[in-house]
Structures are given as structure tokens and as C-alpha cells.
Amino acid sequence: MALEKISQVSGSAVYVPGDDIDTDRIIPARFMKCVTFDGLGEYLFYDMKFHEDGTKKDHPLNDPSYSDSSIMLTGANFGCGSSREHAPQSLYRAGFRAIIAGNFAEIFFGNSINLGMPCVSVTDDVRDTLASIIEKSPDTKVTVDVANLTIRAGDKSMMFDLRPGARDSLLNGAWDPLDELLEANNSIQNVHNRLAYT
Amino acid sequence: MIPSMSAQNLFEKVWDAHAVGELQNGQTQLFVGRHLIHEVTSPQAFGMLRERNLPVRFPERTFATVDHIVPTNETQEPYSDPLADAMIKELRKNCKDFGVTFFDTDTGKQGIVHVVGPEQGLTQPGMTIACGDSHTSTHGAFGAIAFGIGTSQVRDLLATQTMALGKLKVRRIEVNGTLNPGIYAKDVILHIIKVLGVNGGTGFAYEYGGDVFDSFSMEERMTACNMSIEGGARVGYVNPDEKTFQYLKGKPYSPTDENWAQAVEQWSSFSSDEGCQYDDVVKIDASDIGPTVTWGINPSQAIGINENIPDPVKFDNKEKASIEEAIEYMKVIPGSPIKGTPIDVAFIGSCTNGRLSDLEEVASQLNGHRVKDGIKAIVVPGSQIVSKLAEEKGLDQIFRNAGFEWRYAGCSMCLAMNPDKLIGDQLCASSSNRNFKGRQGSPTGRTMLMSPTMVAAAAITGVISDSREVFSS
Numbered sequence: 001m002a003l004e005k006i007s008q009v010s011g012s013a014v015y016v017p018g019d020d021i022d023t024d025r026i027i028p029a030r031f032m033k034c035v036t037f038d039g040l041g042e043y044l045f046y047d048m049k050f051h052e053d054g055t056k057k058d059h060p061l062n063d064p065s066y067s068d069s070s071i072m073l074t075g076a077n078f079g080c081g082s083s084r085e086h087a088p089q090s091l092y093r094a095g096f097r098a099i100i101a102g103n104f105a106e107i108f109f110g111n112s113i114n115l116g117m118p119c120v121s122v123t124d125d126v127r128d129t130l131a132s133i134i135e136k137s138p139d140t141k142v143t144v145d146v147a148n149l150t151i152r153a154g155d156k157s158m159m160f161d162l163r164p165g166a167r168d169s170l171l172n173g174a175w176d177p178l179d180e181l182l183e184a185n186n187s188i189q190n191v192h193n194r195l196a197y198t
Numbered sequence: 199m200i201p202s203m204s205a206q207n208l209f210e211k212v213w214d215a216h217a218v219g220e221l222q223n224g225q226t227q228l229f230v231g232r233h234l235i236h237e238v239t240s241p242q243a244f245g246m247l248r249e250r251n252l253p254v255r256f257p258e259r260t261f262a263t264v265d266h267i268v269p270t271n272e273t274q275e276p277y278s279d280p281l282a283d284a285m286i287k288e289l290r291k292n293c294k295d296f297g298v299t300f301f302d303t304d305t306g307k308q309g310i311v312h313v314v315g316p317e318q319g320l321t322q323p324g325m326t327i328a329c330g331d332s333h334t335s336t337h338g339a340f341g342a343i344a345f346g347i348g349t350s351q352v353r354d355l356l357a358t359q360t361m362a363l364g365k366l367k368v369r370r371i372e373v374n375g376t377l378n379p380g381i382y383a384k385d386v387i388l389h390i391i392k393v394l395g396v397n398g399g400t401g402f403a404y405e406y407g408g409d410v411f412d413s414f415s416m417e418e419r420m421t422a423c424n425m426s427i428e429g430g431a432r433v434g435y436v437n438p439d440e441k442t443f444q445y446l447k448g449k450p451y452s453p454t455d456e457n458w459a460q461a462v463e464q465w466s467s468f469s470s471d472e473g474c475q476y477d478d479v480v481k482i483d484a485s486d487i488g489p490t491v492t493w494g495i496n497p498s499q500a501i502g503i504n505e506n507i508p509d510p511v512k513f514d515n516k517e518k519a520s521i522e523e524a525i526e527y528m529k530v531i532p533g534s535p536i537k538g539t540p541i542d543v544a545f546i547g548s549c550t551n552g553r554l555s556d557l558e559e560v561a562s563q564l565n566g567h568r569v570k571d572g573i574k575a576i577v578v579p580g581s582q583i584v585s586k587l588a589e590e591k592g593l594d595q596i597f598r599n600a601g602f603e604w605r606y607a608g609c610s611m612c613l614a615m616n617p618d619k620l621i622g623d624q625l626c627a628s629s630s631n632r633n634f635k636g637r638q639g640s641p642t643g644r645t646m647l648m649s650p651t652m653v654a655a656a657a658i659t660g661v662i663s664d665s666r667e668v669f670s671s
Binding site: 018019020022024025028029030032033034035036037047052076077080081082083084085086088103105106107110111114115124163164165166168169172174176177178180181182184185187188191192195196197198 | 215216217218219221222223224225227229231232238239241242245255256258259266267279281282284285288322324325330331332334346347348349350351353354357358359360361362363364396397400401427430432461464495496516519520523613614615632634635636637639641642
């Protein structure tokens with residue numbers, strides 16, 4: 001299956017501040033009682049967005065100025081905690097196509113790249129600059145340029161970090177590894193045969 | 199000692215033994231010898247296989263159990279929660295359709311996946327193990343390399359028994375000296391996370407060692423390895439030794455007697471070589487570790503029982519913001535002692551601390567004590583086997599007599615995908631692994647993590663307490 005080559009992601013962005021935003025916050029466990037990922041976008045950050053009586057909280061994702069955002073800007077260690085792919089799936093299904101953060105928790109990062117959703121790391125200074133641009137003008141077009149490792153917003157251009165392997169996978173349209181894994185069928189059989197345990 | 203070029207650590211040896219090849223993006227295609235699945239993160243993976251008309255490549259290498267959604271107060275199906283009922287039935291169907299062994303609720307072997315693997319002998323030294331659950335690091339206690347993975351990788355494993363992965367760095371964490379009386383494996387791992395930070399382990403596998411890990415039982419090692427991910431490390435392990443082999447002897451999936459000597463020899467060969475290299479080494483003094491309790495909203499926000507909750511004014515801007523956020527959510531008072539904080543619920547169980555030795559240790563201290571009026575206290579065995587063994591020893595009666603509820607096996611209140619949940623802003627003294635906002639099922643519920651014995655002390659006094667004082671008499 002040919003996958004899209006992801007060299008850049010453009011769109012408006014929303015800033016969700018805070019470090020160590022964990023996967024339970026991104027998608028509370030009670031919404032994982034499902035056998036498909038369909039519909040998870042609706043529950044993204046649910047308890048951050050809504051009071052228990054269902055009324056809206058003051059949260060950037062409830063602000064109509066940011067309702068069309070496809071890029072999320074956030075703090076350090078984003079996606080820590082559970083291995084649940086439901087977290088990146090809920091972001092993706094809510095329309096997000098790239099995440100910019102201080103850095104990412106390991107499993108979340110891998111799960112996101114596997115969906116073709118770039119997760120790029122920036123310094124605190126870049127985050128602050130971007131946050132102030134977005135807050136002043138929510139409609140600013142932000143471009144995450146995977147090929148050139150830069151973020152463009154308004155007249156600014158800033159650098160980000162992305163592991164070379166993940167960058168290559170996105171650029172080459174190889175972010176979902178299954179086809180490549182399947183190709184190694186003979187080598188897989190050899191390792192299976194060689195191992196002392198079944 | 200000068201590191202030797204040929205000497206390897208366990209992680210490198212296991213990695214090399216399972217590497218299938220290098221992928222275009224530079225990652226390794228890694229063979230995973232044991233794949234464990236459960237009802238929450240596998241159904242979508244089976245769905246993807248069906249979409250592409252792919253079989254499970256080696257069904258004999260995948261084992262399933264059901265844990266997150268099972269109620270702990272009823273066994274009758276259909277479950278009261280139709281979503282939970284649909285999930286168990288989906289797993290049952292997937293296992294049947296694809297030929298996967300399922301430790302179903304009627305087998306007497308069901309339980310939390312990270313309790314079931316070891317007690318069945320499925321977890322052995324030198325293996326690669328993966329499961330769609332971040333606490334898979336638990337299995338590292340046996341000298342296996344065990345990864346928590348997402349659902350797309352569950353699909354990759356079902357279809358190819360391999361996954362794409364970048365090699366991790368290895369940090370050796372040595373805890374030397376002797377633990378003071380009344381200090382447990384849970385205190386050790388909470389202390390390690392406190393010292394190294396909630397994301398200090400990103401990019402690393404943790405190798406635990408030193409006097410304390412050498413003297414730990416297998417179940418204590420599991421408790422510590424279990425929480426590696428709470429410090430950001432995807433993998434945590436302990437080198438296998440005589441205790442590891444003794445634990446595995448006679449388990450259902452362990453090698454049989456005629457193959458035993460050969461297995462032990464092979465397992466031993468995976469241990470880190472003397473003089474091998476590590477990317478980092480951290481040394482911790484066992485005498486620095488006291489009974490440890492979390493006060494905040496991530497597992498690194500922990501203090502000793504006799505310490506005070508941090509005061510944000512004493513911290514710089516960045517740390518200050520996260521401390522303020524945690525204090526506001528937890529409704530605790532900056533600068534005040536954590537000891538004496540009133541609790542509403544006490545939970546003993548989970549893949550961290552729901553094993554037989556955890557329950558035995560608490561039960562041995564309960565003599566004459568009773569749960570304080572108004573406190574809801576529950577004990578949830580990690581598996582049906584733990585439950586059965588505990589009942590044979592009369593532990594269920596000891597807990598019941600002390601005012602605890604004795605439940606059926608499951609994940610229960612660790613993550614509240616089942617009926618066991620906090621209500622409103624209840625505060626729970628919990629032997630589980632995560633104190634995230636809303637983790638225990640109520641969006642405003644509060645969690646303080648601690649050892650099972652400390653949970654019991656809080657249940658008895660109604661407030662966060664020093665178990666060494668409560669159980670001294």
C-alpha cells in the first residue's frame with residue numbers, strides 16, 4: 001500500500017500549555033471501552049474540556065478561534081504514561097496532523113509516527129514565540145516543514161528536532177512499517193527457527 | 199574497571215539474538231518471542247488484520263487474557279456494562295478465529311496480563327516480550343526485554359511477529375546497602391523516579407542492580423520493573439539469577455525437567471558480562487529511601503512520609519508551574535506535612551502490587567487492626583491464581599475481618615475501566631502505578647501512590663500514615 005509522503009503539514013495551530021500532559025488526560029480510560037478507533041476524536045481531552053455536568057470549561061480547544069486547528073503546540077514530555085494508541089488516534093481523528101512540543105514520551109512518539117502524524121520538538125524559546133504568534137492571530141498559517149526541520153509562522157522561521165529515522169519514514173511515505181516488515185518473511189522464519197523458545 | 203569491547207550487557211545480547219534486520223529508516227526489525235494481548239488494545243489490531251486478509255503469523259507465540267474491563271464484584275456474563283461485555287466477547291472471538299490461547303475467566307488462570315505471564319512461566323530470561331500496555335516492563339524482572347507498544351505494533355506483531363524499533367541506550371541503576379525495616383520495593387522505585395524524574399528515562403532501558411535488587415524476591419523485582427515507564431524508560435530489567443530460575447521451576451510453560459539444565463545455562467548466558475559498557479550509571483544509597491508517597495499528579499511528585507508537600511514559591515518558574523498545577527488539583531496545602539492527609543478510599547492491587555507476597559505482607563500486619571469507619575477499602579488479587587492461593591492461606595478472611603472488601607481478579611481501580619471508580623474528588627491511597635488527573639475514574643478524583651502496607655496503614659487510620667508507626671505494636 002503506497003502511503004502519503006509527508007514532507008510538510010500546514011494549518012492553523014492551537015496552544016495547549018502544560019508539561020507532562022499524560023495519555024489519561026488526552027483520552028480518559030473510560031472512552032477506551034470500544035473495539036474500533038472510530039469516534040475517538042470526540043473525546044479528546046474530554047475532562048480538560050468539560051465539567052462533570054457537561055458544561056464547557058475554559059480550554060483552548062473550546063475556543064471557537066481555534067476550532068479549525070490541525071497543529072497542536074504544547075509543553076514537555078507530552079503523551080507520557082500509557083501505551084494506548086487511542087491517544088494519538090483521538091488527536092488524529094479530531095483533525096490534528098502534527099504536534100509541536102518540548103519533547104515527547106517514547107511510546108506516544110512511536111505510535112504517532114506510525115499514524116503519519118509528525119511529532120516535533122522545540123526549545124522553550126521557540127514554543128513561547130509560537131504561542132504568542134498563535135494567541136495574537138489564531139488564523140496564522142503554521143507550517144511544520146519535515147524536510148527542512150523548520151516551523152514557519154507569519155514572518156518567523158524556527159528550527160525543530162525530529163529523529164532522523166522518523167523524519168525519513170515520513171518523507172519516504174514509509175511511516176507505517178507493516179509492508180516492509182512483511183517483506184522479510186524468510187528472515188523472520190529463520191529467527192523463529194533459531195530461538196530456543198517458541 | 200576498563201570496559202571490554204567484547205563484553206555486552208543483557209539488553210544488547212537479547213537485542214542481537216532477536217534482530218531480523220535493519221529497516222530503511224535505520225530502525226531494527228526486532229523479533230518478539232512472546233506477545234501478550236488483552237481486550238483493550240487488541241481488537242483494532244485484529245480488525246486491521248481482517249481488513250488486509252492477513253493471518254496471525256505464529257499464533258503459538260501470542261497469549262491473551264482479559265483484565266482492564268472485568269468487573270471485580272460480579273463474574274456472571276453478560277456484564278452489567280454492555281461495552282465491557284462487547285469487549286470480552288470480541289477478544290474471545292478473535293482468539294478463536296486466529297488460534298490464540300486465551301486465559302479466559304473460566305480457566306482459573308485469568309488475571310492482569312503482567313501477573314499472568316510470570317505465573318504461567320511464559321516470561322523467561324533472554325526473551326523479547328511485548329504487550330499493548332506500558333507496564334509490560336514488569337516482565338524485565340526475569341531478565342527479559344519487555345516493551346509496551348501501541349495497537350499498530352500489536353497488529354505488526356500479529357502479522358509478522360516483528361516490529362520496527364530504534365535501539366535504546368542502557369542506564370544501570372544500582373541501589374546499594376540495606377533497606378531500612380518497613381521499606382518496600384514500591385518505595386525503592388518511587389524513590390528512583392523521584393531522583394531521575396518523570397521523563398529521565400526517555401530513550402533508555404533501565405538495568406536495575408546492586409545489593410537491594412540482588413536481595414529482592416522475584417515479586418519485588420516485578421514491582422520495581424513495572425514502574426520503569428513512570429520514569430520514562432520503556433524497558434526495565436534485572437539480570438537473571440538463581441532466584442529467577444527457582445521461581446520458574448515447575449511453572450506451566452517453563453522448560454520441563456529434561457530440558458531444565460540446558461535452559462538455565464542458556465538463560466544465564468544472557469546476563470550482563472562483567473566489564474560491559476553502559477551509557478549511564480546511577481548509584482543510589484538504600485539508606486536514603488524511606489516510606490514514599492506521591493503528593494502530585496505524576497509519579498515523580500513523591501516525598502518521604504515525614505516530608506512536607508513542596509511550596510511552589512521555593513522553585514523556579516518552570517517547576518513552579520507544574521507544582522502549582524498539582525497542588526491545585528490535589529487540594530493539598532503547600533509546605534504542610536503529607537502525613538495526616540485524610541483519605542476516602544484505599545486500594546490494594548494492580549500489576550504493580552497485586553501479587554501473593556504483597557497480600558501476605560499486608561495480611562501479616564493486620565492483626566487486630568480494623569479499617570476506619572467511612573473508609574472504603576478494597577483488595578483485588580492480580581489473578582485468579584493469586585486469589586486462589588491467598589484464599590487457601592486464609593488471607594481473604596484476614597482482610598474481610600479487618601474491614602476490607604475481597605474482590606475478584608482484575609485491574610480494578612488502577613485505571614477504572616470497570617465499575618471500581620472514585621467518586622467526585624475522593625482521595626485514594628493506592629498501591630497502583632499512576633496518579634494522573636482522573637486516572638481512577640473520576641475527573642476530579644485524587645490518587646496518592648504508596649506501598650500496599652502504607653495503603654493499609656492509611657485505611658486503618660483514615661489518614662496518610664507511617665506504616666512503621668501504625669503497625670509497630
